[in-house]
Amino acid sequence: xxxxxxxxxxxxxxxxIVLGIIIAxxxxxTLYRNARGSLLRAAAGTALLAAILNPTLQSEQRAPxxxxxxxxxxxxxxxxxxxxxxxxxxxLKILKERISRFADFDVRVVSxxxxxxxxxxxxxxxxxxxxxxxRDVPPSRxxxxxxxxxxxxxxxxxxxxxxxxxxAPIHSLITGSASETDRxxxxxxxxxxxxxxxxxxxxxxxxxxxxxxxxxxxxVQVFLNGxxxxxxxxxTGQNADVEVEISxxxxxxIELNVSPLPGELSETNNNxxxxxxxxxxxxxxxxVS
Numbered sequence: 591x592x593x594x595x596x597x598x599x600x601x602x603x604x605x606x607i608v609l610g611i612i613i614a615x616x617x618x619x620t621l622y623r624n625a626r627g628s629l630l631r632a633a634a635g636t637a638l639l640a641a642i643l644n645p646t647l648q649s650e651q652r653a654p655x656x657x658x659x660x661x662x663x664x665x666x667x668x669x670x671x672x673x674x675x676x677x678x679x680x681x682l683k684i685l686k687e688r689i690s691r692f693a694d695f696d697v698r699v700v701s702x703x704x705x706x707x708x709x710x711x712x713x714x715x716x717x718x719x720x721x722x723x724x725r726d727v728p729p730s731r732x733x734x735x736x737x738x739x740x741x742x743x744x745x746x747x748x749x750x751x752x753x754x755x756x757x758a759p760i761h762s763l764i765t766g767s768a769s770e771t772d773r774x775x776x777x778x779x780x781x782x783x784x785x786x787x788x789x790x791x792x793x794x795x796x797x798x799x800x801x802x803x804x805x806x807x808x809x810v811q812v813f814l815n816g817x818x819x820x821x822x823x824x825x826t827g828q829n830a831d832v833e834v835e836i837s838x839x840x841x842x843x844i845e846l847n848v849s850p851l852p853g854e855l856s857e858t859n860n861n862x863x864x865x866x867x868x869x870x871x872x873x874x875x876x877x878v879s
Contacts (some may be wrong), residue, residue, distance in 0.1 A: 592652065598644045610639055656696040657733030661685055664739035664765075665703040666714040671740075674765040678738050681763050685736060695733055698723050702739070716743040717754070723789035724756055732756035738763045771800035773851035775810070778829055780844070789833040796826050796848050804828075813845040824848070 599606055599725055599868035613635035620628035663682060669675060682699070689697050716737060724732050741764050779793035804827030812819045812832055824830040836842050845863050 592650045593620060593650050594614075594650065596646050596648050598646060600642050601642050606642055607737045608641070609642070610615045613639055617796075624785055637659055642661055652824045654694065655731060656694055657731050658696045658724065659689055659733045660720065660735040661697060661699045662702050662723065662737040662739070663699060664714060664716065664737070664742075665701050665739075666742065667763065668742055672766060672770070674740055677765045681738050681765075685738075689711075691856060702737075714739070714742050715745040717745045717747060720754060720760075724754070727756075729756045732758040734758040735760045736763065737761070738765065740765050751770060760816050769800070771798060771851055772854045773798050773808075773848060775846050775848040786836050786839055789835045792832050792834065792844065793829050794824070794832065794846055795829050796824050798826050801826075801851070811847040813843075813847065816845075 601609075617628070617632040617635055620631055624693065661682060663678060665678075671680060686697060686699075689695050700719045700723045702714060702716050716739060718770060723735065733759070737760065739762060741762075771831055773796065775794060775796045777792060777794050779791075781790050781792075784790045794810075796810070798804070798806065804825075806826045807823055808826060810822045810830075810832075812834065814834060814836075822830065822832055832846075834844055835869045843863060
């Protein structure tokens, strides 16, 4: 319980200030001349001024509102590699226990799982989970967020600082270990259509995550509709070209398979697939004279 005095003046403040100056001047003159009743006049003037100020005694009982702390848990497929799932659950348990010691915090746990964008591509949406966690929380009550993830986020807005709608610290706990490595092959450029009998150019790239050195030669197998077409040699960290000649019309699938990296985290990224859905027959016209 707290007490305070609030003023609700009966007259405008400029009038009260002028009146106060007049009362102070009269009181000062009577006291200087040692006139009879000067103290009584001073008390009456003070009482009149206090009555005009109209003071009131207020009692308040306040209860502080809790700040919301969000724990974003990345539950994407990459979090199942190695011991990341166990590390995630252990970190979540410790965070909930330690934050619960503070009565001023309200903890929210939100999952950031893999979500389908267009029925074909999947991505880990960390910032979507952050917006969901603080959707009904006033900006002044956002205490911060802790993200438990392997470091992969695919929905980072162009201006991440302003795109969240709140001003609070965000921390990340990265699962896995510093010695993890992984090899990835992906198409950089792939045509969507072509003509049979004519070569089509594809651009791809092989990257080794967690490996400082680049420029390592690797073997790449090129498959056409499930059949081995040829083998290429690519250099990690650099774009590479491959030409494929399509022999039939309709849908065709081009697949790249790269040799695994010793000790890598997973071999699921060692394949890249491109679908050609606009291959047309190469029409040849025979002119007879």
